[in-house]
Amino acid sequence: MFEAKANEAAGFKQIIEAIRDMITDCNFDCSNSGIALQALDKSHIVLISLLLGPEGFNDYRCDHAVTLGVNMASLATILRCGSNQDQMTLRCDDQPDSLGLTFEDVKHDRISEFSIKLMEIDQEYLSIPETEYTASITMPSADLQKYLRDLRQLSESVSITANKDEVIFAAAGDVGDGAVHVRQYTDSENPDKSVSINISEPVSLNFNLHYFNNITKAATLSDTVTLQLADGTPASIEYKLPSGHIRYYFAPKIGGDDDV
Amino acid sequence: MGIKGLFKVISDNAPHAVRTVDWPLISGRKVAIDASMSLYQFLVAVRQQDGAQLSGIDGQETSHLIGMFYRTIKLIEHGVLPVYVFDGKPPDLKRDELDKRLKLREEATEKSEAADTLADANKFSRRTVHATKEHNEEAQKLLRLMGVPVVLAPSEAESSCAALVKGGKVHAAGSEDMDTLTFGAKVLLRKLTAGDQKKNPITEINLEKALEGLELNYEQFVDLCILLGCDYCEPIRGMGPQTALKLIKEHKSIEKIKEHLETQTGKLKIPDTYPYVEVRKLFVTPDVVACDNVDLKFEEPDLDGLIQFLVTEKGFSEDRVRQNHAKLKKSLNQKPQQRLTDFFQPIKRAKPNTKPAKRGKKK
Numbered sequence: 001m002f003e004a005k006a007n008e009a010a011g012f013k014q015i016i017e018a019i020r021d022m023i024t025d026c027n028f029d030c031s032n033s034g035i036a037l038q039a040l041d042k043s044h045i046v047l048i049s050l051l052l053g054p055e056g057f058n059d060y061r062c063d064h065a066v067t068l069g070v071n072m073a074s075l076a077t078i079l080r081c082g083s084n085q086d087q088m089t090l091r092c093d094d095q096p097d098s099l100g101l102t103f104e105d106v107k108h109d110r111i112s113e114f115s116i117k118l119m120e121i122d123q124e125y126l127s128i129p130e131t132e133y134t135a136s137i138t139m140p141s142a143d144l145q146k147y148l149r150d151l152r153q154l155s156e157s158v159s160i161t162a163n164k165d166e167v168i169f170a171a172a173g174d175v176g177d178g179a180v181h182v183r184q185y186t187d188s189e190n191p192d193k194s195v196s197i198n199i200s201e202p203v204s205l206n207f208n209l210h211y212f213n214n215i216t217k218a219a220t221l222s223d224t225v226t227l228q229l230a231d232g233t234p235a236s237i238e239y240k241l242p243s244g245h246i247r248y249y250f251a252p253k254i255g256g257d258d259d260v
Numbered sequence: 261m262g263i264k265g266l267f268k269v270i271s272d273n274a275p276h277a278v279r280t281v282d283w284p285l286i287s288g289r290k291v292a293i294d295a296s297m298s299l300y301q302f303l304v305a306v307r308q309q310d311g312a313q314l315s316g317i318d319g320q321e322t323s324h325l326i327g328m329f330y331r332t333i334k335l336i337e338h339g340v341l342p343v344y345v346f347d348g349k350p351p352d353l354k355r356d357e358l359d360k361r362l363k364l365r366e367e368a369t370e371k372s373e374a375a376d377t378l379a380d381a382n383k384f385s386r387r388t389v390h391a392t393k394e395h396n397e398e399a400q401k402l403l404r405l406m407g408v409p410v411v412l413a414p415s416e417a418e419s420s421c422a423a424l425v426k427g428g429k430v431h432a433a434g435s436e437d438m439d440t441l442t443f444g445a446k447v448l449l450r451k452l453t454a455g456d457q458k459k460n461p462i463t464e465i466n467l468e469k470a471l472e473g474l475e476l477n478y479e480q481f482v483d484l485c486i487l488l489g490c491d492y493c494e495p496i497r498g499m500g501p502q503t504a505l506k507l508i509k510e511h512k513s514i515e516k517i518k519e520h521l522e523t524q525t526g527k528l529k530i531p532d533t534y535p536y537v538e539v540r541k542l543f544v545t546p547d548v549v550a551c552d553n554v555d556l557k558f559e560e561p562d563l564d565g566l567i568q569f570l571v572t573e574k575g576f577s578e579d580r581v582r583q584n585h586a587k588l589k590k591s592l593n594q595k596p597q598q599r600l601t602d603f604f605q606p607i608k609r610a611k612p613n614t615k616p617a618k619r620g621k622k623k
Contacts, residue, residue: 043284044599122276126604157595206595234603251603253288253595 001093002030002066005059009088009103011221012052013079015246018218019048020072025121031065034244038125045211047126047234047249056243058087064094069121078114092118128249133228133236134201135162139182140193141219141239144227147180148216152209154178157253161204162229167197171209192223203229206253215248222246262437264489265501270465273505274473280461281449287339288596289431290556291449292411292421295344297435299391299399302327322574324395325402329570331453332408333584336591340452343409343430343556345417345549346396351542353492353535354416365390405566406588407559411549419443419546427551432464441467442485442543444478475509482543483536484508487517492539498528514540561588 006012022041029036037050054060082088082103089102098115105111147169151158155173162168170179187193215237219225222239229235232254238247271278306323335342350358403410413420421433422443432447433440440448448465471481487504489495511517518530530536563585570576 040600043282044601045284045597047600047604124601125607126600127607128604208597234598234600249600249604251598251600253597 001091002062002064002096003059003089003091004030004035004054004057004061005087005089006057007087008084009079009082009086010084011056011242012088013082013084014220015050015052015241016072016076016079018221018246019050020076021217022046022048022214023072025069025071025119025123027121027123028068028070029065030062030068032062034060040124040126041211043211045208045251046215047128049128049247049249051244051246052241053243056241066092066094066096068092068096068099069119070099070116071119074116078116081112081114086112131228131230131233131236133230134199135167135203135229136198136226137162137167137182137195137228138224138226139195141216141222141225143182144225145213145216145219147182148209148212151178151180152213156209157206158209158212159204159206160227160229160235161202162197162199163202163204164199165197167199201231203231205229205231205235207235207250208253211250215250218246218248262439262491263442263485264495266438266441266485266488267465269484269488269501269505270470270474274470277466277469277473279464279466281464282461283338283340284597285599286431286449286462288341288598289339290341290343290429291335291432291434291452292343292345292424292430293452294417294421294433294435294437294440295399295410296347296391296396296417297437298328298331298344299324299395302331303391303395320574321395322576324391324399325570325574326576328399328402329406329584332403332406333588333591335452336408336588339591339594339596341558342434343411343424344399344403345411345413345421345424346400347417348412348414348547351415351492351547353538353542357491401569402566405562405569407561407592409554409556409558411554411556413549415547420549421445423546423548423551424554424556429551429554429556438465439485439490439543441465441470442482442490443546444544474505479544480508480512482540483514485543486514486536486539490539490543492542493535496528496530496534503528558592561585561592 019039023039024042026037026039029038032054034051034053034056036052037048039048040046041048078101082101083105086103086105089100089104091100091102092098096118098117101114101116103112103114148158151169151171154175154177155171158169158171160167160169165184167182168179169182171177182195182197184197185193185195216225218239221241224240226238226240227235228238232252234249234251236247236249238245267278302324303321306327332342400410411420411424418433418435418437418440421430421435422440422445424430425433425445425447432449433445434449434452436450438448444467446467448467450463450465451460452462453460467478471478474481474484476484484504486493487496487499487508488501507517507520511520514530514534514536518534521529563582566581566585567578570581571578
């Protein structure tokens with residue numbers, strides 16, 4: 001059987017809330033090494049790769065690897081039935097047709113039990129090649145979310161340029177232009193507020209802001225975010241989780257004459 | 261038009277081959293569009309409220325130009341790069357079909373003239389619609405001024421659209437005609453219009469997945485299409501889609517089916533006059549544009565030329581032409597959105613360890 005118990009439902013609830021707008025149905029792959037998910041959004045622009053390690057749970061047990069095909073909207077609906085402070089348990093047998101969710105309010109000795117029907121999802125999986133990124137920036141996740149939200153007011157797309165020691169987020173629209181320059185910064189009291197920049201080669205890429213803003217919803221999951229870029233390849237945007245990570249691969253906008 | 265009931269055969273037997281697509285999935289892609297069919301649609305659909313044709317200052321129809329101008333700009337705004345393919349000379353085998361259509365048009369003209377009510381007159385006048393040589397030439401002129409590539413097919417547009425897909429010049433063919441698949445287009449987009457996506461979404465049909473689902477190879481698929489009934493020969497009495505698919509799966513080719521049916525006592529026979537060999541040849545080796553020689557480059561739109569043609573000659577509003585020219589120019593300069601599937605390779609995964617029978621179906 002598979003069983004995973006978390007001290008607080010909040011973490012899992014927030015993860016699902018952060019990704020549910022981008023995917024409709026998805027497989028959760030549960031094994032000894034944790035719960036993993038890979039999902040391509042329906043326009044094939046963003047790939048979500050999630051790993052929740054066993055250490056992130058109070059109890060974790062998985063006798064046989066199971067794949068749980070879930071409709072995200074249904075899962076979100078059921079998760080909303082539990083409170084953030086509740087203990088949450090996910091449970092299913094080795095050949096499941098449903099996934100059980102239990103929310104336990106220890107203080108008031110209340111238990112609510114739900115189950116969600118599973119489905120068979122014929123899903124596309126992509127193999128992600130090793131990429132040498134030429135620019136990497138780690139910064140407060142709320143800041144990145146704000147910059148991009150602001151620039152969305154101006155334009156559909158943002159250009160991210162990394163050169164020497166700064167990263168510039170810029171947008172140009174009918175109303176006007178805007179650019180945010182981000183530089184290295186160390187906050188010794190609040191390390192999470194620091195900005196660390198590492199650029200080996202200058203790079204400049206364009207991204208759609210609608211999708212980018214969907215990605216940065218994950219700011220609720222982690223205080224910092226790491227954005228990695230290389231010329232002509234998708235960006236990697238990673239949020240660290242207590243045990244594991246959520247990583248987005250994001251296809252850029254690239255012009256070329258011989259596009260088919 | 262096209263292949264009778266082919267869409268249903270594919271969606272029933274190979275549901276994975278058919279999906280609705282959203283604009284981002286095809287943005288930045290070139291799509292070969294059957295221009296002759298688009299013109300026909302515009303002539304039928306772009307009308308005044310009372311159903312009369314729209315016309316310019318010289319009294320000439322402008323429905324086809326209005327449709328072409330606005331739809332092309334809408335597509336490009338969504339990031340899709342349309343390449344228009346115009347019909348050349350129809351193959352001889354299609355003459356019967358064309359004669360039939362001509363006759364229908366003549367009948368409709370008579371009925372339209374004799375109609376008692378305006379509604380009836382409109383109904384029949386729409387059936388008289390036919391894209392003329394002038395319509396085609398004007399549309400080509402407009403597209404060239406817009407900087408949009410135009411391809412002149414030696415024969416039918418669908419087969420050249422398919423050839424451009426096969427030759428890797430474009431991502432997909434945009435046509436309502438299912439026979440574009442029979443001509444070997446790997447990806448066919450239907451309902452590629454700028455209309456309401458919620459009501460009428462773009463439908464993509466993938467040939468490879470269709471063949472997989474039908475358990476046929478391409479040659480067998482072509483034979484199936486011929487049996488279903490195409491533009492080039494009359495269908496056989498008693499040969500419905502179910503029967504045709506079953507027979508092709510069992511016997512693999514029309515020759516073998518013919519032999520088999522002759523040994524049977526049933527009524528269903530393939531007549532000796534059935535021209536399937538010629539029709540098959542037409543589908544498999546049609547007369548198409550030479551892919552190596554076509555240049556599908558988008559040029560800077562010519563504002564002065566557009567104003568001269570659309571405003572001075574055809575009576576369009578100058579403001580609207582200028583506004584739309586600006587939209588077109590801006591959209592053409594936009595960098596197209598890439599997809600992750602352009603960078604990352606798909607991996608086949610083993611089927612999950614499940615008991616499918618107990619599970620709900622995917623919505």
